[in-house]
Amino acid sequence: MNFEQLLQSPAYTVPARERRDLILQELNTLSLHHYEYCEPYRRIIDGLWGGRPGADTLNAFPYLPVALFKSQTLQSASPEQIRLTLTSSGTTGQAVSRVLVDSETSLRQQAALTNSLTHILGKKRLPMLVIDTSEVYRNPSMMSARGAGVLGMMRYGRDHAFALGPDLELDVDAIRSFLDRNGDAPFFMFGFTFLVWAKLFEASAGQTVDLSNGILIHSGGWKKMVEKAVDNEVFKSRLNERFGLSRIYNFYGMVEQLGSILLEGPHGLLYPPNYSDVIIRDPQTLMPVPHGTPGLIQVISLVAKSYPGNSLLTEDLGVIEAVDPGEDGWMGPGLRILGRLPKAELRGCSDVVASHAA
Amino acid sequence: MPHEVALLGPDGILVPVDMRDFGPQCDRLHARAVAPFADGSIRLLGVISRLLLTAPDARGIPQFTALGYWLRPSMLQRMKHAFDDTLRPGQVATPRGTAFHLPPQNVDTLFVYSWALSVLAGNSNIVRLPSQISRTTQILCTTIAAALAETGENERHLFCTYDHGSGLNRTISALSDLRMVWGGDEKVRTVGTDPLQPDGLSLGFPDRQSFSIIAAAIYADLPVAGRDQLANQLYNDIYWFDQMGCGSPRVIFWLGEIGDLADDLFTRLVNVARSKSYKTEASVSVSKYVRMNDMVASGVAQTGTRFGPELDVVNTSLSPALAAHHHGGGFLISTPLGSLEDILPTINRQVQTITHFGLQPPQLEQFAKSLIGKGGYRIVPIGEALSFEPIWDGVDLLAHMTRRIVWR
The missing domain is CATH 3.40.309.10 (Aldehyde Dehydrogenase; Chain A, domain 2)
Known part of the structure; x- marks a missing residue:
């Protein structure tokens, strides 16, 4: 079954075993496509995977380390076809990922995201409260992953309002004015996890804001949240207590697989959409591990076509805690994210202490 | 922010000392240099060799075994003879004075090699230990402290650690006659800007x-x-x-x-x-x-x-x-x-x-x-890549750690 057909099924409903067979065929087709058009990909397949683009099983399917997007230009379309370059929001001084998207892949990304979001929001566009500042997408120099993320999500809402001011300060008036107009019926909220917590929840202490008709979708790293000792459970229960907000969905995605989001389903676990899958690998041997065993997350998705981003080995750790729970129709592997792989340093004669030398 | 300096104590533990007391500690090393391959120096390194090869927590760690063999008395005698052979009639070897060692952060044993050769050369020594003391470095520190105590040779050696921002690299350099800088290019370059004694010598061992x-x-x-x-x-x-x-x-x-x-x-x-x-x-x-x-x-x-x-x-x-x-x-x-x-x-x-x-x-x-x-x-x-030897990076270390008095 191909990508378009898989999108026809209700999102997040194809059972784990079944989807593996369904996506493998198109995955092999895509791999052949990248092999033909993307030279670095071809070199990797030839040099590290025995020269065969594709595999008989999903576990054996070639994967690229996601860090490769930082050092290589990976594109499977001609330069004229590339419509936009997405970049990751790397820390200052670090290399950023560069992802090259043509019109076709852009459409596939939108179709994929629509499939995921309508699952939660319904087919009709809802009024939208963005938990961010409008600057984040208005200012082109800020067109980072965050800006692109906000802009991408805004397509799924209408009558947009922004809960934060230019300096990310809470704009209570903007929120109240939005709620006066839209607060009595379901509305859509989107923001990055840390901003929702620090700039909406923490900054609104002592204020009464009724968000009980809201549907919050949020994403972003949990690193800063861990520093505040806030996990998904705490996040949800505190937001519910404060705002009456009960429909909260986290998702896991990355700029290298834009459009494909692993969405929070039963028991706070994250589920890949129908055209997508997750494999957990041992960080040492890189072999797949059984469900329940933590390891590196490999994400597989049919979305990307203008760049070889269909099978990526991330540097995030996770564990599959449930498979095909069936609650409310949710099927597939249920992933819990355990954070980044901790960095160990190799030092030697050539230690670099000059950078802190006075 | 107050800067910290810590000195290696007799039990092998680094003890923080007041910055004001550190200067006199360095000064006392001055003019304590002895003749190259003095008996006391050979005895000191021999004890370290014995401890590395026999002490329960050091024995069996391959890097320590290599170091222990390198410092065993027969090896030291061989080095002494090789060194003496470089002296022509009418030449007497004398130490440079005070040597300042800046070893790399993580090749634990290297500071001992750098220091030991300088000990043999007869110099007084100030060794800056890594800011993070690894388990193996700690064993080396304990071993050295024990050997210094046993041989009473502690008067001309100072092992310390301090903050990068403390300016002590500059202070110690100013009173040093020899500086051994091990590390990356940047470190060698940065430390190299701190002046030594006017007739001092700085040897850099950068990225290789x-x-x-x-x-x-x-x-x-x-x-x-x-x-x-x-x-x-x-x-x-x-x-x-x-x-x-x-x-x-x-x-x-x-x-x-x-x-x-x-x-x-x-x-x-x-x-x-x-x-x-x-x-x-x-x-x-x-x-x-x-x-x-x-x-x-x-x-x-x-x-x-x-x-x-x-x-x-x-x-x-x-x-x-x-x-x-x-x-x-x-x-x-x-x-x-x-x-x-x-x-x-x-x-x-x-x-x-x-x-x-x-x-x-x-x-x-x-x-x-x-x-x-x-x-x-x-x-x-193959197998000797890491074996330290007195000619390192093409430099005859003992020759550079000493001077020659000529007479006729």
Whole structure:
């Protein structure tokens, strides 16, 4: 079954075993496509995977380390076809990922995201409260992953309002004015996890804001949240207590697989959409591990076509805690994210202490 | 922010001291230098050797065993004779005075080699220990403290640690006659701007790269035991300091037809690593895998094999600056070589150690001569990459750590 057909099924409903067979065929087709058009990909397949683009099983399917997007230009379309370059929001001084998207892949990304979001929001566009500042997408120099993320999500809402001011300060008036107009019926909220917590929840202490008709979708790293000792459970229960907000969905995605989001389903676990899958690998041997065993997350998705981003080995750790729970129709592997792989340093004669030398 | 300085105490623990007391501690070293190869110096290092080879927590750590052997009394006597042989009639050796040692952060034993040679030269010594004291460095500190106490030689040695921002590098440099700076280019460059005594000498040991040459035909003729032995020696060279020692090989050049010999050796190598329970951190395993993909994707390497988390190997054809592609933690570049001359374009000032297997002395001598003016300062058998020797980076250390009085 191909990508378009898989999108026809209700999102997040194809059972784990079944989807593996369904996506493998198109995955092999895509791999052949990248092999033909993307030279670095071809070199990797030839040099590290025995020269065969594709595999008989999903576990054996070639994967690229996601860090490769930082050092290589990976594109499977001609330069004229590339419509936009997405970049990751790397820390200052670090290399950023560069992802090259043509019109076709852009459409596939939108179709994929629509499939995921309508699952939660319904087919009709809802009024939208963005938990961010409008600057984040208005200012082109800020067109980072965050800006692109906000802009991408805004397509799924209408009558947009922004809960934060230019300096990310809470704009209570903007929120109240939005709620006066839209607060009595379901509305859509989107923001990055840390901003929702620090700039909406923490900054609104002592204020009464009724968000009980809201549907919050949020994403972003949990690193800063861990520093505040806030996990998904705490996040949800505190937001519910404060705002009456009960429909909260986290998702896991990355700029290298834009459009494909692993969405929070039963028991706070994250589920890949129908055209997508997750494999957990041992960080040492890189072999797949059984469900329940933590390891590196490999994400597989049919979305990307203008760049070889269909099978990526991330540097995030996770564990599959449930498979095909069936609650409310949710099927597939249920992933819990355990954070980044901790960095160990190799030092030697050539230690670099000059950078802190006075 | 108050800056901290800590001194190595008699029980081997670093004890914080008041910054105001530190100056006098340094001053007391002044004019305490003794004759090269003084009995007390040889006794002190001999005790350290004995402790490293016998003390329960030091015994059996291979780097310590190597250091212990290096400092054993018979070896010290041999060094003394070799040193005496350099003195012509009418020459008397004298120490430079106070030596300041800035060892690297993580090749634990190196500070002892740098210090020990300076001890033999007769200098007073100030050694700046790494800011993070590893378990192995702590054992060395305890051993040294015990030996200093046992021999009563502690008057001319100061082991300390302090903040980078404290300005003490500059203060100590100002009263030093000799400075040994081990580390990256930047560190050597930065420290080098701090003036020494007007007639002082600063020796920098910056970033270096090393590689190996194996004569394929000779390896092919080795029996299994010989192959395993070579793998064992290669293991020491590569893994002792997580392949981050300056002498650790990054590239294996195969002189002659490789066939399946490389696979054979690397399989043996990974088996040695496993038998020694070498542990690869998960993030190191992953970043080596990223590097392998990166080198293949960019066409620098053509193929690659992960022999295990302990060892990734990429295969390349010969090109300049191969050794610049360094990762560490068990990452090798395997490259065929038609003749020894073919390697010359890849050699520059950064090259330090070239370990070899299967080359004959006449070849080696000719090869050494072909390196004149290029780089590459040690051509030694596989297994000796990290063996410290008194001529390091091409510099005769004892000669530089002393002066000569001439009389007639």
